Amino acid sequence: MVAVTSLGVVTYPHLDLARDPHDRLGLMRTDEGWLEERWDAPDALVLVVSGTRVRPVGGALDWLPTAKAPDGLRVLLGERDGTTYWAVITGPEQAAAEKEAWLPLRGLLPVLSGDRAHAPLVFHALGLAEWHWATRFCPRCGGRLVARAAGHELVCQDCGKPQFPRSDPAVIMLVAAGEPGSPQERCLLGRHPSWPEGRYSTLAGFCEPGETLEDAVRREVFEESGVRVGEVTYFGNQPWPLPSSLMLGFHARAETEDIRLDDADVEDARWFTREQMREGAESGSLVLPGGVSISRSLVESWYGGPLPGSW
DSSP states (O other), rough: OOEEETTTEEHHHHHHSSSSBBBBGGTTOHHHHHHHHHHOOOOOEEEEEEETOOOTTBBBEEEEEEGGOOOEEEEEEEEETTTEEEEEEOOOOHHHHHHTTBHHHHHHHHHHHHTTTHHHHHHHHHHHHHHHOOBBBOOOOOOOOOEETTTEEEEEEOOOOOOOOOOOOEEEEEEESSSSSTTEEEEEEEEEESSSOOOOOOOEOOTTOOOOHHHHHHHHHHHOOOOOEEEHHHEEEEEEEETTTEEEEEEHHHHHHOOOOTTTTTTTEEEEEEHHHHHHHHSSSSOOOOOOOOOHHHHHHHHHOOOOOOO
């Protein structure tokens, strides 16, 4: 996705993560003969996941030949450029013993920034690893679950009910006020109490049952800042398996501007003009989200171009 602004053509990095997706080969997940054949292929590659963590080597992802993979749950990720990719999910013992070497997805984001071609594969692998980690027993009867369909399904051995991976829809929004495009136009950013001084981001929250995405935007903005939102327009989306979210990005127009902080998750919220945002980013007093985040793309699409600095 690109936008043409007064600063030229602006690309949105979070969409690079899905620009060239892998073929997930969903129809082949139950073909045991085909799965064994592709696992034994000399060019097949596997990512080892210990619990929910991955160990990069030399600042890069460590894709191994399948012949060197440890024992564990084999998960078919799919095919890209003729290569079949897998993940093997093992117990968390190795990651626990070598905690600094094995990173969760958030710790891997700097690695993925330099290897966006493989980012969708890693998101796929860790999303499934998180699901297997959290889904230990049948939610209907409490029975034992067994993996099938190359790691993409769990079935209860007692009642037979199948379970499938879930993605929780979460909205993330850039709220703006004032005449669009004018020097006085402002956008709303907030900060969590645990963040370092100067770090701000777009507001976000989960969609509730029976709620439209647009209404979730309006509700979350009001709950977190006290600002009323009217028009809501879709921007784009990003997989965000931390542990199982799909981030749906929106631009929103404020109908009120008075800020009231009643939500414990938001320590501060402020309006920023483009000039204030540029000055803060250049001086380091305003620290914005990293480049692989849809939040960064929302901010820069409103600002009209790249900004310095990031988390």
